[in-house]
Amino acid sequence: MELKGKTAIITGAGRGIGEGIALAVARAGANVVVNDMNFENAQGVVKTIESGGGKALAFKADVTKKAEIDAMVAATVAKFGTVDILVNNAGIESSPMLLKDIPEKQWDRVLGVNLKGVFLCCQAVIPVMMNHNKGRIININSLAGRRMTFFGSADYTASKHGGVGLTLHLAWELAESHITVNAICPGATLTPLAEAGTTPEYREMVTKRLVPLGRWCTPDDIGGAVIYFASDNADMVTGQLLDVDGGVMTGYGEDLRPIVRKRMEELRAKAG
Numbered sequence: 001m002e003l004k005g006k007t008a009i010i011t012g013a014g015r016g017i018g019e020g021i022a023l024a025v026a027r028a029g030a031n032v033v034v035n036d037m038n039f040e041n042a043q044g045v046v047k048t049i050e051s052g053g054g055k056a057l058a059f060k061a062d063v064t065k066k067a068e069i070d071a072m073v074a075a076t077v078a079k080f081g082t083v084d085i086l087v088n089n090a091g092i093e094s095s096p097m098l099l100k101d102i103p104e105k106q107w108d109r110v111l112g113v114n115l116k117g118v119f120l121c122c123q124a125v126i127p128v129m130m131n132h133n134k135g136r137i138i139n140i141n142s143l144a145g146r147r148m149t150f151f152g153s154a155d156y157t158a159s160k161h162g163g164v165g166l167t168l169h170l171a172w173e174l175a176e177s178h179i180t181v182n183a184i185c186p187g188a189t190l191t192p193l194a195e196a197g198t199t200p201e202y203r204e205m206v207t208k209r210l211v212p213l214g215r216w217c218t219p220d221d222i223g224g225a226v227i228y229f230a231s232d233n234a235d236m237v238t239g240q241l242l243d244v245d246g247g248v249m250t251g252y253g254e255d256l257r258p259i260v261r262k263r264m265e266e267l268r269a270k271a272g
């Protein structure tokens with residue numbers, strides 16, 4: 001129970017990756033605030049945690065609204081006494097389109113949730129963490145923050161690159177308060193968001209082309225990385241980006257294997 005007695009806020013935790021993180025963090029012994037705009041989903045996750053013997057609170061708040069986020073942090077402190085861990089997971093992706101066609105409203109919304117939301121949640125928890133001279137901020141970024149998205153549009157890519165900048169800058173700024181700030185960059189992860197926007201054929205093609213380890217990530221894979229950053233094992237780790245992507249960032253997927261192996265055999269045969 002690496003996180004026994006700690007309190008974590010997970011944003012956008014009503015489903016998908018956030019739900020997986022909330023369940024993993026609860027299994028590790030932490031009290032969990034399950035934030036989501038969809039209150040019913042958040043309540044469902046809380047029920048699951050409580051039925052496993054954990055402690056949790058569902059809180060409806062839009063990460064783009066300062067007053068709602070401040071209220072969430074106040075409610076967390078009132079119920080559990082403090083905030084030790086913030087996981088900025090809430091995020092949205094627009095449908096794929098060329099930059100010339102992106103409506104201004106869509107740009108504002110994607111940047112609002114994925115970047116301003118991280119800013120507002122950090123701003124709300126930092127004073128609480130500073131009181132204890134310790135804290136963990138973990139940003140769920142994306143391979144889109146390392147390269148680009150192959151699901152959505154440039155607005156998403158830009159928002160996630162902004163998230164990388166915020167992670168690095170904050171890691172430096174908060175180091176003297178012993179608050180670490182790290183980011184996890186998931187590769188393609190099977191969640192309702194990803195499932196709704198793709199076909200099984202598309203997903204298989206992506207795996208073959210891009211994922212050397214040969215499958216999509218699960219929310220549990222991301223939860224495991226969150227536990228590491230939140231645990232005492234990561235006391236000296238800050239300003240880091242951890243790709244949890246099955247090897248996508250090596251740049252070579254399964255498709256390349258038969259080609260490379262065939263060439264090796266040919267060269268070996270030639271050499272005798």
Ligand SMILES: NC(=O)c1ccc[n+]([C@@H]2O[C@H](COP(=O)([O-])OP(=O)(O)OC[C@H]3O[C@@H](n4cnc5c(N)ncnc54)[C@H](O)[C@@H]3O)[C@@H](O)[C@H]2O)c1
Pocket residue numbers: 011012013014015016017018035036037038041061062063064089090091092113117140141142143185186187188189190191192193194
């Ligand atoms: N699924 C993937 O393949 C993938 C890959 C890389 C990164 N990510 C990132 O992981 C995070 C979670 O993605 P997911 O696939 O689980 O998405 P999802 O749509 O399945 O879940 C996102 C949750 O966030 C909530 N949410 C959305 N806007 C919110 C807001 N303004 N305030 C509070 N809650 C809000 C939604 O209600 C939803 O429950 C996102 O930041 C996403 O960019 C996902």
